[in-house]
Amino acid sequence: MFRFVLLLLVLVAGPVVAAGYGDHAAYPAFEARMVERHGFTAAELRGWLAAAERKDSILEAISRPAEKRLSWGEYRKVFITPARIDGGIAFWRANAADLERAAATFGVAPEVVVAIIGVETRYGGNMGSYRVIDALATLAFDYPPRGEFFAGELEQFLVMAREQGFDPLSLLGSYAGAMGMGQFIPSSFRAYAVDFDGDRRADIWNSRADAIGSVANYFSRHGWRHGEPVVVAARVTGRIANERMNPGLEPNVATSELATLGVTAADGALDGVERVLPLMLETEAGTEYWLGLHNFYVITRYNRSTLYAMAVHQLSQAIRAGYERP
Ligand SMILES: [Ca+2]
Numbered sequence: 001m002f003r004f005v006l007l008l009l010v011l012v013a014g015p016v017v018a019a020g021y022g023d024h025a026a027y028p029a030f031e032a033r034m035v036e037r038h039g040f041t042a043a044e045l046r047g048w049l050a051a052a053e054r055k056d057s058i059l060e061a062i063s064r065p066a067e068k069r070l071s072w073g074e075y076r077k078v079f080i081t082p083a084r085i086d087g088g089i090a091f092w093r094a095n096a097a098d099l100e101r102a103a104a105t106f107g108v109a110p111e112v113v114v115a116i117i118g119v120e121t122r123y124g125g126n127m128g129s130y131r132v133i134d135a136l137a138t139l140a141f142d143y144p145p146r147g148e149f150f151a152g153e154l155e156q157f158l159v160m161a162r163e164q165g166f167d168p169l170s171l172l173g174s175y176a177g178a179m180g181m182g183q184f185i186p187s188s189f190r191a192y193a194v195d196f197d198g199d200r201r202a203d204i205w206n207s208r209a210d211a212i213g214s215v216a217n218y219f220s221r222h223g224w225r226h227g228e229p230v231v232v233a234a235r236v237t238g239r240i241a242n243e244r245m246n247p248g249l250e251p252n253v254a255t256s257e258l259a260t261l262g263v264t265a266a267d268g269a270l271d272g273v274e275r276v277l278p279l280m281l282e283t284e285a286g287t288e289y290w291l292g293l294h295n296f297y298v299i300t301r302y303n304r305s306t307l308y309a310m311a312v313h314q315l316s317q318a319i320r321a322g323y324e325r326p
Contacts, residue, residue: 021137022050030140030151038159048158048168052137055130058175059143072307073283079119079311080318088114088319091123091208098196098209106216107226111323113215115316116302120183127181127205128174132157136177136186153177156186163190164201172205180204181211182218192218222301223294230296230313232269234278234289238262245280249300251292253278263289279306 021027027049034040070078092099092114099110114123121127136157139150157177161168173179177186181204184193193202196213204211240262247253253261255270261278270276270291277292292306299309 020050020052021141022046024141026141051169052133055134055138058135058138061175072281075307080315084118085318085322087123088118089322092323095208098212102212102216106220108216108219108224111316111320113212114319115312116215117181119312121181124181130175132171132173132177133168135175153186156190160186160190182215222298224298228295229293232265232291234263234265234291237264245278251275251277251297265291
């Protein structure tokens with residue numbers, strides 16, 4: 001009798017209290033898409049999505065009003081600190097062979113890869129503590145403004161886990177589903193992550209070699225030009241055309257036009273450069289003027305922000321200087 005009651009409870013309770021997203025109104029369409037496009041079974045999908053939990057903290061984080069926009073001076077203080085520079089030097093020393101192999105394979109210098117991993121996760125120290133499936137399911141099903149985007153990432157995530165032989169319920173990441181030392185979202189993982197230690201799996205959480213190779217490959221595939229400068233300092237030559245400074249992310253101002261903006265670079269610094277991104281950045285000490293080059297634009301393919309690109313670049317320079325110091 002007791003056993004029967006228990007069994008009945010399970011039978012009755014099972015589908016009704018199923019936690020997670022298996023019962024969400026939008027779930028059947030997602031399931032159909034995954035079955036049709038990728039050949040998953042409905043049962044395995046339902047199992048994963050039923051185990052995915054809605055996280056209100058994620059919805060709060062993503063819909064929080066944008067924080068006060070940081071000035072360059074404030075932004076720089078967050079990322080270019082003695083601790084982050086020293087951490088980068090130590091990371092380079094500990095992984096020199098893999099970083100050199102990545103430079104030879106992908107044409108991206110060690111300090112660039114190290115700086116990205118430093119800015120993204122403090123060298124793997126903070127890779128995010130949400131289950132990726134919780135983050136992506138929460139945003140795909142319960143955050144309509146970007147639901148479609150995150151449903152696409154959830155799709156890529158499940159395909160990625162199958163390809164790599166990962167349990168999709170075990171992987172951790174940021175509240176937006178960015179994963180591993182370089183914080184790849186699933187679509188980036190599938191496009192750019194590589195196995196760089198030879199075990200046939202791109203484990204960007206636990207293998208530093210894989211994380212290094214993956215970041216270098218990302219840069220290579222976005223057009224990084226090895227050995228070319230990233231940005232050059234500009235000096236003021238006349239009245240600054242404020243409205244023409246910081247025009248976006250692409251270097252699309254002809255160098256021949258710079259005089260009309262009121263800035264120039266040191267003699268020879270722009271030899272062979274046709275177009276630049278004129279930047280005006282505020283610090284406590286005053287305004288800085290810079291000219292972003294092609295490689296500056298490539299850094300913004302990782303994160304679409306000029307302050308991000310500048311921080312990665314300057315951190316990379318500081319790390320290289322420290323690494324080479326006897
Ligand atoms: Ca590997």
